Amino acid sequence: MNRALRIHGYGGAEVVQLDQVLVPPAAPSEVVVRVRAAGVNPLDWKIRDGLMRDAFPLALPAALGIELAGEVSTIGAGVTAFSPGDRVMGPLPGLGAYADHVAVAASMLTRTPAELDDVRAAAMPVASLTAWQALFDAGELQRGQTVLIHGAAGGVGSFAVQFARRAGARVVCTAQSVNAGYLHALGAHEVIDYRTQSFWTSTGPVDLVIDLVGGATLEHSWQVLGERGRIVSTAAPEITANTPSGKRGVWFQMRPDAAKLGELAALAARGDLSVQVSEIADLAEAGAVIERSKTGHGPGKAIITLT
């Protein structure tokens, strides 16, 4: 049996359905993963709604889901890094993680440490790699600098707060006040409630803004940048065209990196990195969870399990 959560057109929750599809074969250099858990991302509803249809045209019906954890069931020709039964985690090069069996290039996958369960493993690939790369590759964050993280209580932000604090930065966050205690526990020095405060009048100058929100939040952020500061946005591709003259704005897209994910998973396995899961639901509920994620969710990541 291979259940797959697929969209048959673009639209609201009604276009998502659970289908029976063939178990994929493992092509050369691929493995088939028996998926046990898959992380929910804002990209799920953005794709479902058709917001990405020009950038990423899909052949419909198309399965949703971009990251997974589970165990290898079969290996394709030429695969030496994994054997059937190995526990693995990783982002997908495309879509389709919400399925019982998924074929994926072996190079995308990392072994899941024994101490990390599949639910927490599935919460890590996209969010932890995005946070790390946005802070240190695109953002070049240095010890002693100040970083402002917008959307800090979400999937990416929860990792970014921890990485920035460990790197010796001063960490300022925007989030709802209900999440302030959570963010301080992760390492935030200051939490600004975006619902009641104007961050652009209550903080600055900062060396780096990690924008996980876009829109008006991004627009106001230019005001808080220090002289050599920059904004790295994962939420607003238009930052490239809209960066004011004399300012530095960077659109950032996560790059799969199995080796780095292995390092980050090891941190979590040792207890040196908290992996926050806001909600666990089974595949039959995934469409509803994706719909709810559009309007917000508890701190951390929502996870779909496939038993």
Ligand SMILES: NC(=O)c1ccc[n+]([C@@H]2O[C@H](COP(=O)([O-])OP(=O)(O)OC[C@H]3O[C@@H](n4cnc5c(N)ncnc54)[C@H](OP(=O)(O)O)[C@@H]3O)[C@@H](O)[C@H]2O)c1
């Ligand atoms: N470019 C890439 O490679 C890449 C990779 C991963 C993610 N992303 C994008 O990055 C963004 C964040 O992803 P995510 O997975 O962290 O999403 P998420 O888990 O939904 O987190 C977003 C967070 O932003 C908060 N928020 C909403 N409005 C806000 C505002 N005005 N000010 C401050 N915080 C606000 C939300 O809190 P409440 O709603 O609870 O208040 C939520 O905690 C999304 O746009 C996603 O598509 C891009």
